[in-house]
Amino acid sequence: MTRKILVLPGDGIGPEITAQASRILAACQAHGLDVEVEEALVGGAAYDEHGEPLPAVTLDKARAADAILLGAVGGPKWDKLEDLAKRPEKGLLGLRKNLGLFANLRPAITYPQLASASSLKPELVAGLDIMIVRELTGGIYFGQPRGIEVRDGQRVGFNTYVYSESEIERIGRVAFELAQKRGKRLCSVDKANVLEVTILWREVMEHLAPEYPDVELSHMYVDNAAMQLVRAPKQFDVMVTGNMFGDILSDAAAMLTGSIGMLPSASLNESGQGMYEPCHGSAPDIAGKNVANPLATILSVAMMLRYTLGEPTLAQRIEDAVGKVLDDGLRTADISSEGMRTVSTSDMGDAVLAAF
Amino acid sequence: MTRKILVLPGDGIGPEITAQASRILAACQAHGLDVEVEEALVGGAAYDEHGEPLPAVTLDKARAADAILLGAVGGPKWDKLEDLAKRPEKGLLGLRKNLGLFANLRPAITYPQLASASSLKPELVAGLDIMIVRELTGGIYFGQPRGIEVRDGQRVGFNTYVYSESEIERIGRVAFELAQKRGKRLCSVDKANVLEVTILWREVMEHLAPEYPDVELSHMYVDNAAMQLVRAPKQFDVMVTGNMFGDILSDAAAMLTGSIGMLPSASLNESGQGMYEPCHGSAPDIAGKNVANPLATILSVAMMLRYTLGEPTLAQRIEDAVGKVLDDGLRTADISSEGMRTVSTSDMGDAVLAAF
Ligand SMILES: CC(C)[C@H](C(=O)O)[C@@H](O)C(=O)O
């Protein structure tokens, strides 16, 4: 059965990095992977063409795909769009919501070859391997009511942070199951000393715990979690949290590793369909210059092979190829260091292909 | 005119660290500072005694005081209290709200003597000096509606993130004015690509900017701000943000410095009345052991002398005394390092007093 993959290059460096990842995908096809690959527009690129960040044609193709590979969306060009619904980010948020991609897996791993690139002391990040599980289709990102309106003669902005028990339970199970397959420690992050919605969050996590007796569940307030990530990130195995806290903590954790240009992510729904994308953003400042790091996107293909396509052997081949080019001393500008060879986006793609 | 100071030791290490700070306050009195000092209960300690984390008698004394010195509140003992309104944290939140302490100033400074204690590489934090201005009486901490209720047969938790133009303007002015007195750069942190309330936030900041032509205003999304703090914290001068983002970012920034046991904070209202407290928490694990670091609380007294009592000379004397004990190699356990002398809470108090 031929599976369908949709590539959404998006904005900024998106097209350059997905181009390299698509070459790896083609190499996998040459090695017997039975997939059909299509492309479509999303984000600012889609807005420019169709006046919408998530045109119906893109959404239809996304619905029909088994897996999606996304580059990145957004950029200053569209930041001034008055109508929030037209902004590039809404393309991404619309995909998440419409496809029910509620489980965002955001690994924060330090590549041994890159440990010195971290801003943290090497001993604090060497061997770091955290998995942050972020709820992606609920919370304050999607809560109603929301808006800006006039009250008592002045404008007031408001958003709603909301979770139901079933939403919390669903993401909780994903996190507990991942913890079972890893270090068996799960830290749930909330602000239960202030926010009612996270009191419920904590209760549901506690309620699930007896079903996973081999996993040790702990709770941490979000402010403390931010501190602990900075102080001693290796204390964590799996972390689970809501959409907004997850946005902040997963980016901070990724940056800690010094490997943010290397980190893929997966966003999964209940039927295993997934969207895969690099953790980094669209980096408009370096777009079009053939200097961006394509490795996070290439590794997103590996994650796709593992989580959606059930091809762990091909996934491993990609990961090994990336390891080899790093061992060989090749670096894009973002991860370059003394004594290493700084290469372009396409050179890096060439090198991974050659090592594949 | 005799000014009134209320000391609220609170919970955990609160009583030990405020005890040392009170000794410094007494030394200031001996040097001519005309203040009356009273004590009262807040947080878990107040709950245990009065069944309320903020008893009326404490609130009355707080209202009558020119300045408040707070230790810390909270601890596992009260974490299981079903009624959120009774939790220690509500004592703190009640003080902030009732006294209108909307402007929270959270410096993140690296003490030269402690730069090596940071988890970041020394060159990234040496000389770091950021001021985070956090809105403290609004946002999702206080927004209505809030609660947990049954909808369609399941429980749903919800909170409201809300700001009015006047609330944003008020905190914006504090931040712009601080930036004018410092490095003249202000970074406003929001999530304007997703949350309407922060679109309004950004608009109001933009609207204020022309009144402060000497200050360079920039905007950053909160996820990026968390990354940038980790990557290159010295890029920031003053940051301004809402209550929840400020909670997370100010703690992360404080921890970055390696000096969190050293950092004071101020929470001010429109009439200059202020509450002063260490940035760190109540550390229940080490409470009562005479090992906690009292320096952040002692430096909170210095901040009080500067911001509310108009006594910069005395403030400087305290800061110089703290600098001297650090130069002399004295360290409490949290900041201890090789070759330094590890001392107790009260020894540290003795040393600062002797150097005063
Ligand atoms: C682009 C933006 C809407 C998005 C988010 O906040 O979720 C991004 O920061 C992410 O983490 O994927």
Ligand SMILES: CC(C)[C@H](C(=O)O)[C@@H](O)C(=O)O
């Ligand atoms: C104790 C808690 C309610 C408080 C907050 O979240 O504001 C604390 O973390 C702080 O930053 O002062």
